[in-house]
Amino acid sequence: MQSNLNDRATFLEESFLLSSTADLSQKRLWQDALQRHLRAFEKGAHFVHEGENWSFVVCVLDGWLTLSKSLDTGQVQILDFAMHNDIVEPTAGDGRTAIFNVQAQTDGVAAVIPLPVWSALLHDLPPLAQLVYATEAAVRSRRAERTLRLGKGSAEMRVAHALVEFCIRLGDRCGEVFHVPLTQQALGDFLGLSSVHVCRTTRRLSRAGILELTDHMDIRVLEPHKLADLAGLDPQMFRREIMPGAK
Amino acid sequence: MQSNLNDRATFLEESFLLSSTADLSQKRLWQDALQRHLRAFEKGAHFVHEGENWSFVVCVLDGWLTLSKSLDTGQVQILDFAMHNDIVEPTAGDGRTAIFNVQAQTDGVAAVIPLPVWSALLHDLPPLAQLVYATEAAVRSRRAERTLRLGKGSAEMRVAHALVEFCIRLGDRCGEVFHVPLTQQALGDFLGLSSVHVCRTTRRLSRAGILELTDHMDIRVLEPHKLADLAGLDPQMFRREIMPGAK
DNA sequence: CGCTGAGTTGAAGTATTTCAAAAGCTGTGG
DNA sequence: CCACAGCTTTTGAAATACTTCAACTCAGCG
Numbered sequence: 429m430q431s432n433l434n435d436r437a438t439f440l441e442e443s444f445l446l447s448s449t450a451d452l453s454q455k456r457l458w459q460d461a462l463q464r465h466l467r468a469f470e471k472g473a474h475f476v477h478e479g480e481n482w483s484f485v486v487c488v489l490d491g492w493l494t495l496s497k498s499l500d501t502g503q504v505q506i507l508d509f510a511m512h513n514d515i516v517e518p519t520a521g522d523g524r525t526a527i528f529n530v531q532a533q534t535d536g537v538a539a540v541i542p543l544p545v546w547s548a549l550l551h552d553l554p555p556l557a558q559l560v561y562a563t564e565a566a567v568r569s570r571r572a573e574r575t576l577r578l579g580k581g582s583a584e585m586r587v588a589h590a591l592v593e594f595c596i597r598l599g600d601r602c603g604e605v606f607h608v609p610l611t612q613q614a615l616g617d618f619l620g621l622s623s624v625h626v627c628r629t630t631r632r633l634s635r636a637g638i639l640e641l642t643d644h645m646d647i648r649v650l651e652p653h654k655l656a657d658l659a660g661l662d663p664q665m666f667r668r669e670i671m672p673g674a675k
Numbered sequence: 676m677q678s679n680l681n682d683r684a685t686f687l688e689e690s691f692l693l694s695s696t697a698d699l700s701q702k703r704l705w706q707d708a709l710q711r712h713l714r715a716f717e718k719g720a721h722f723v724h725e726g727e728n729w730s731f732v733v734c735v736l737d738g739w740l741t742l743s744k745s746l747d748t749g750q751v752q753i754l755d756f757a758m759h760n761d762i763v764e765p766t767a768g769d770g771r772t773a774i775f776n777v778q779a780q781t782d783g784v785a786a787v788i789p790l791p792v793w794s795a796l797l798h799d800l801p802p803l804a805q806l807v808y809a810t811e812a813a814v815r816s817r818r819a820e821r822t823l824r825l826g827k828g829s830a831e832m833r834v835a836h837a838l839v840e841f842c843i844r845l846g847d848r849c850g851e852v853f854h855v856p857l858t859q860q861a862l863g864d865f866l867g868l869s870s871v872h873v874c875r876t877t878r879r880l881s882r883a884g885i886l887e888l889t890d891h892m893d894i895r896v897l898e899p900h901k902l903a904d905l906a907g908l909d910p911q912m913f914r915r916e917i918m919p920g921a922k
Numbered sequence: 923c924g925c926t927g928a929g930t931t932g933a934a935g936t937a938t939t940t941c942a943a944a945a946g947c948t949g950t951g952g
Numbered sequence: 953c954c955a956c957a958g959c960t961t962t963t964g965a966a967a968t969a970c971t972t973c974a975a976c977t978c979a980g981c982g
């Protein structure tokens with residue numbers, strides 16, 4: 429996982445889909461702002477812990493961030509993963525407190541933008557505001573789908589759903605191998621399951637010929653249709669709902 | 676539950692905390708917009724079903740709305756309840772499809788504002804935009820807390836948490852009786868539990884002297900501290916995080 | 923007065939967790 | 953190149969939290 433700021437130009441160029449809608453000067457303004465707050469991070473690095481003061485927005489350019497919360501008992505729930513083109517807003521309704529932990533799941537690059545700067549940008553760049561609005565709608569969609577399954581779905585359904593979601597968010601190449609940088613423990617924390625049960629469930633799926641699991645979460649979905657069925661999803665529809673800018 | 680449009684003036688006057696930040700002309704603009712889209716609703720009425728086309732934002736002035744999703748099996752998960760001063764955005768990342776059902780849990784009044792109008796308002800009224808931003812942060816906070824408990828909390832913790840949350844959102848008078856317009860079935864759909872188990876759990880709490888449950892969800896919390904402990908919450912902190920505009 | 927929907931309780935069933943132990947990789951230092 | 957430590961995955965067996973099924977009560981209501 430090679431991530432350094434040298435790739436900046438590429439990242440910024442294709443970042444946040446802004447190219448299509450904005451004129452050149454707006455694009456510059458946005459890219460400058462991003463660039464000024466750019467920061468490379470290493471796997472395991474903490475951005476913020478829940479309860480701390482934190483008034484920044486994090487725009488992820490590369491790598492995975494984990495958003496999590498935990499109980500006094502030490503039980504961890506992962507609320508979401510943020511990756512390329514995702515925007516993380518950890519600040520609570522009071523405008524200062526972070527409501528969850530933000531930690532790097534892999535190496536990567538992000539822009540950490542102070543809230544005042546962020547508001548100004550949103551106000552000055554209507555195309556950005558629009559983009560952020562669409563992105564938030566997409567985030568709400570995928571969290572709604574997950575909450576449904578967290579509350580009412582079986583372990584099998586939850587695992588299947590997560591895999592379909594990852595596959596889509598990682599570029600939608602079913603049939604090919606894609607890598608999910610998570611341990612079974614982390615996947616369990618995401619799905620509200622024990623790591624042991626995640627293991628049993630994935631093994632069952634792979635024995636049923638629905639997917640292939642090589643070491644450390646390299647995944648090849650052999651039967652996308654069956655997997656989507658188990659997840660209770662229409663993949664086309666799901667894709668449109670959770671990917672901002674999709675038709 | 677008497678809700679008709681005659682109370683309009685009152686609602687609009689105190690609605691959405693806008694009075695404090697906006698100047699008079701802005702306030703007028705906003706109130707006119709609200710008023711133009713005002714609509715009374717009756718318990719059980721459907722605003723929209725998941726999957727339908729829907730490009731409106733719903734601002735709740737009075738009453739409860741239920742936001743829910745369901746599986747093919749018929750299992751229902753309630754994602755959230757919206758009440759006084761809440762804003763509901765049911766539209767997915769594609770800008771057209773509704774991602775959940777919106778249904779009236781009680782009689783009430785809401786403004787149903789088309790998305791284009793809404794965007795224009797947000798752009799023309801910076802104080803409104805700011806308010807909406809804070810409200811969304813509060814919504815994220817309370818959903819994060821819930822997701823944590825849905826994934827990792829016991830039934831007892833989930834029930835306790837929901838009750839504390841309702842108590843706070845309904846005006847924070849612990850020790851007094853407050854009414855939650857939900858059946859145990861609905862509460863179960865909210866918490867990812869069967870109605871039977873909700874019953875057992877609330878009974879246990881009431882037998883332990885932590886709360887009093889009179890018929891049909893009139894609740895008096897006798898031991899707020901114990902209830903918050905069971906919920907794994909610091910009530911002060913929790914209040915600040917989930918109530919927009921709180922200090 | 924009998925109907926309907928909601929709450930309550932018991933008993934049996936089941937999905938998932940927990941505990942425990944072994945096996946498989948990965949990196950490190952000798 | 954091997955040995956060892958540390959972490960992840962895998963598997964089995966026992967425990968448990970919650971669900972499902974079913975029966976009964978109770979209140980409101982036509």
